[in-house]
Amino acid sequence: MNIFPSPTWLIGCGNMTGALVDGWRSATADFAPVTVVRPSGTPVEGVRTVTSAGQAGPPPRLVVLGFKPQQLGEVAPQLAPYLSAKTIVLSLLAGANAATLRRHFPGAATIVRAMPNLAVAVRRGVTALYSEDAGDTAKAEVSRLFEHLGFGLWTLDEARFGAVGAVAGSGPAYVARFIDALAKGGVARGLSPDTAQAIAVETVYGTGWLAASTRESMDDLARRVASPKGTTEAGLAVLDQDGRLDSLVMEVIDAAAARGTQLGSEVAGSDGLLH
């Protein structure tokens, strides 16, 4: 399957870009046009890997930024000489907004922000996309990269892009914590840790699958589990008391969103330019 503009450079290939590569590999993407640029040179199975942009070959049509946001000020000047008016810059960097990215890459054709989550590795990810300057062709080229990796959506503005990031980008970590908490409940009642985790994972997996299949409201789904005066009702009464789960999760999302804004300010100042 040919989904990559030629040439495509992946700058960094850690947790997130590695998950994208896993998803593309499982979708049988042809990696021939792709080069990974990473300082460690750690090999990426089936993908040419080099340690610097200077070794990557002809200038890229697509560059995926997969390093940490705090490294933008250091990495952008190293990349900028290789970018042209034909290059799409696709940034995975949390917090670095489109205006900041444009300042760092003034010569690029198009700047696109993507906020995927780790589940793209198994092609069940959620990816928000946002651009202020992408035309239909660039949007189609970027959409093609994500259409086999789960649910992708172009957001109308950067605020909504941030909202998807706060919920879905970070979401797998929150769900992992919930699974862990469920499993601990099982361990406390005598299950082995491995069995308890397997049961908790399958419960969350099955519930997600069920919810996605029936498309019913979460209230209805919960109601179908909770028999009147039964066990679940007793559990939900604790979970729902004073709306504490809702409040806690709202606090969590607010904290992540606030950190996104803060990262944005830090990164906006990282090129030493006046804004």
Ligand SMILES: NC(=O)C1=CN([C@@H]2O[C@H](COP(=O)(O)OP(=O)(O)OC[C@H]3O[C@@H](n4cnc5c(N)ncnc54)[C@H](OP(=O)(O)O)[C@@H]3O)[C@@H](O)[C@H]2O)C=CC1
């Ligand atoms: N993790 C996640 O779930 C998500 C992450 N993101 C975003 O993705 C980006 C990457 O995060 P994540 O994958 O978790 O981070 P990792 O720390 O796992 O990976 C960072 C990558 O950056 C590379 N790198 C470090 N320095 C340089 C450099 N000077 N030039 C080029 N590459 C460099 C590293 O190379 P090497 O391997 O050689 O050390 C590594 O591959 C972040 O901007 C984050 O905001 C977005 C959505 C979700």
Ligand SMILES: O=C(O)[C@@H]1CCC=N1
């Ligand atoms: O934690 C982070 O900053 C990145 C962005 C979303 C998920 N991981």
